[in-house]
Amino acid sequence: MIPTFTIDVLLYGFVHDNSIILPQAGALLVAQPVLDDPNFVRTVILILAHIDDEGSMGVVINRPGSMLDSPDRSPLSEWIATSAGPHVEFIGGPVEESSYICLAQDFGSPSNVTSMDMMSDDLNASSIHRVFQGYSGWGPGQLAYEITENAWWVLPSEPNDAFDNDPFTLWSRVMARQTSELRKLADYPLTQRSTNRY
Incomplete structure (x- = not known):
């Protein structure tokens, strides 16, 4: 379940079920x-x-990081240059x-999550993908x-959430598309403390 120190590609499908509660x-x-944890505000x-x-494990999909310009990270630079914009590594979380x-859309398997070596040729530059540094993780019972x-x-997620080209507004847009009272929070203001993270 936990990724190794190698670079992985997770092919994920789309789960859309308005009754998701777990x-x-x-x-x-x-x-x-x-x-108010600075790692997870908004x-x-x-x-x-x-x-x-x-x-549990996952990646933060609305925190773009910085451009990669270090020569020793050039293999990542190639993946990021062909990724879904913005062309930067994303901060996946505070673990490892x-x-x-690297997340990639898997159109052939709408509900499957699988992993493969990113150094292989199985994922080409025309695929929709995004690179994340680190991940977010919870021990047994912690997330619950x-x-x-x-x-x-x-x-519920939507097919392009992980590859959204305007990640800074994703939180508000996810809230706005809810059919419950949650949509009223779409314009909930950030506190001064939480704006310091961005």
């Missing part, structure tokens, strides 16, 4: 406005894996920040506890 691969974790996380007795995950403590909402 964490599952393909769903979104959306930070509630009261969550974040949207795509859940990549969730097993109740093992834990020296590792990288945080959800009951009102840190997160578990919401």
Whole structure:
């Protein structure tokens, strides 16, 4: 479940079920406005894996990082240059920040999550993909506890969420598309403390 220090490609499908209330691969974790952990303020996380007795992992999909210009990172630079814009590495989370995950849309398998070596030729430059540095992880029961403590909402994802070209507004747009009362929070203001993160 936890990625190794090698560069992985996770091919993920689309899960769209308006009744999602429990964490599952393909769903979104959306930070509630009261969550003030600087790693997760106003974040949207795509859940990549969730097993109740093992834990959960995902990547923050709305935190673009910086451009890669270091020669020693040139293999990553090639992947990022062909990724879904903006062409930067994204901050996937605070766990294993020296590792990288590449998400790619898998149109042939709408609900499958699989991993492959990013150094292989299986993913070409025409594919829709995005590179994430690090990931977000929870031990057994930890995510369930945080959800009951009102840190997160578990919401359905849409096919292009992980590859959105305007990640800074993704939190508000995910909230706005909800059919419940949650959509009223789409314009919820950031607090001064949380604006310092961006």
